[in-house]
Amino acid sequence: MARTGRPREFDRDRAIEAATALFWAQGYEPTSLTQLKASMGNISPASFYAAFGSKEALFREVVQHYLATYGQVMAPLWDESLSPREAIERTLRGSARMQSARAHPAGCLVVSGASNCSPENEPVQTLLAAERQRTRAGIRACVERAIAIGELKASAATDILPDILTIFFHGMTCEARDGMTSKKLDAAITSLLTLWDVNAVKPGAGKRSQKR
Amino acid sequence: MARTGRPREFDRDRAIEAATALFWAQGYEPTSLTQLKASMGNISPASFYAAFGSKEALFREVVQHYLATYGQVMAPLWDESLSPREAIERTLRGSARMQSARAHPAGCLVVSGASNCSPENEPVQTLLAAERQRTRAGIRACVERAIAIGELKASAATDILPDILTIFFHGMTCEARDGMTSKKLDAAITSLLTLWDVNAVKPGAGKRSQKR
DNA sequence: AGACTTCCATATTAATTGGTCCAGAAATTA
DNA sequence: TAATTTCTGGACCAATTAATATGGAAGTCT
Incomplete structure (x- = not known):
């Protein structure tokens, strides 16, 4: 979507995937911003918030991602x-x-x-x-x-x-x-x-x- | 057991029961010391640590209490x-x-x-x-x-x-x-x-x- | 080019986390 | 009463929480 400006240096999709693994293993609350940023390649807080908005917003994206991939095992329903x-x-x-x-x-x-x-x-x-x-x-x-x-x-x-x-x-x-x-x-x-x-x-x- | 000295002002058993309710509803990590102390009648940190040792020690007591009461539904096994x-x-x-x-x-x-x-x-x-x-x-x-x-x-x-x-x-x-x-x-x-x-x-x- | 946009690194925020310490108060025992 | 024991209240701790502010670097588009 972003046409102009400096392109983001980390892969947003990979970051979501990494966040998914963390939230999946530990749950929402115990997973800290520090862990999340570390799992995304030690990105800075600014990069994190620019990309995802907040921890909760990221979690909602993670859930959507989960449902669209792993969660598809329930599609037959x-x-x-x-x-x-x-x-x-x-x-x-x-x-x-x-x-x-x-x-x-x-x-x-x-x-x-x-x-x-x-x-x-x-x-x-x-x-x-x-x-x-x-x-x-x-x-x-x-x-x-x-x-x-x-x-x-x-x-x-x-x-x-x-x-x-x-x-x-x-x-x-x-x-x-x-x-x-x-x-x-x-x-x-x-x-x-x-x-x-x-x-x-x-x-x-x-x-x-x-x-x- | 404590024979001499100033007796504790809060009821330890009731405190365990209150802690049980909190841990049960929210889980171990999200339950904060502040909540626990408040549920025990706003006791001080000193009183808390004297009585229970640590958050984890309290949780272990709570689990024991739970098993000995509510958990007895599994006794027939x-x-x-x-x-x-x-x-x-x-x-x-x-x-x-x-x-x-x-x-x-x-x-x-x-x-x-x-x-x-x-x-x-x-x-x-x-x-x-x-x-x-x-x-x-x-x-x-x-x-x-x-x-x-x-x-x-x-x-x-x-x-x-x-x-x-x-x-x-x-x-x-x-x-x-x-x-x-x-x-x-x-x-x-x-x-x-x-x-x-x-x-x-x-x-x-x-x-x-x-x-x- | 040059204007513009978006990024990132660092420093910093206020609030909360679990936990400690000390002085004084209150009760028991002798 | 005096000595002893154990509690309470409040100040305090370092560490961590999620989230922001700033300033400059790195790109894209016209």
Whole structure:
């Protein structure tokens, strides 16, 4: 965008990426300006503020960047060309692999990026909470679509199914950060999805109207 | 214990309780000495350090206090007089009710108490991580006991069952903090436990050898 | 060229962080 | 009462927090 004037000496995109790694690993508040500037090649405060405005503004950019890249593992949730079950399964498996990958910090930035916050940074907390709400809505929409198109039966079990999936989804962050492997997460997903299948209208493998 | 000398003017137990609420709501790092002292009745720094030693020492006491009170919802895990399923169910339902109660901050202190931490406070993070590991071990022991005494079949599904339960258990913290009601959490648990029942040797309600 | 724009380095801001120290007050024990 | 013990209030500490101000260097465009 900047046409005239002295060009910036550091790479803004790389700087965002570095900031993402820091916020992801430590969270919003514990990550200091000093760390951020250092991760961007020891740029000066003036350069930092000229480029990003403030710590909070940078964080919002980081979240956008995260959602546009790593966070795309959840895109299947809103892809209506997929069957609802396929959408859920791809989201879960994709997230599991992403969250436990070693190329970046573990877990999900949206879940753990601002979980410890003092009152003055409540806006940051709210930002991520809204994003989690969007995830919940996406999961719920998938289940409702499955019921609407006759893939799932409407029942008490399918009423609560979105919540179970969401709890599990958000729980993966804690486990991934504590070191659970991608393999184990994936196996857990396989097993969890039987909760979908037992409520399917035409069960693929185990036909049965399960009720407890 | 202090027999002679001027007695402390503030109630140490109430102070711990107040500190617990603060750490629980905000986490370790964002909670400042100023807030802590204020919550204890505006005591002086001298009184604070005489009574607790340091912020970190206080946090360790708070964690102990938490485990000895609120955390007792997990006691069934290590109560071998209960059937393994009963132990798991009581732990999950007790935690769900506790974590979503309105008398104190939502979620679990062990999960979210130090999730955002700068490198210098790694010991605090490690403390909670060890506690979560204890939980995992407890859940795993329950499932293994169930297999040993013939309540559950040994299979791939039961191999991964402890991990599913743990992911779900830790996921409740995120949901509770985001406002999920006790009722919904409880319903989710009911549904989740069908993953146990379909692997039971003598199913209580739905007899079937489910496999996918 | 020369005007203009934007950058960066250094110094500095006020506020807050966790933590220490000392003098004096208040209670207990002998 | 006297000696002892332990608390409290307030001043104070160095370090760090996010953020600004200034002045000059380094580019771009006409």
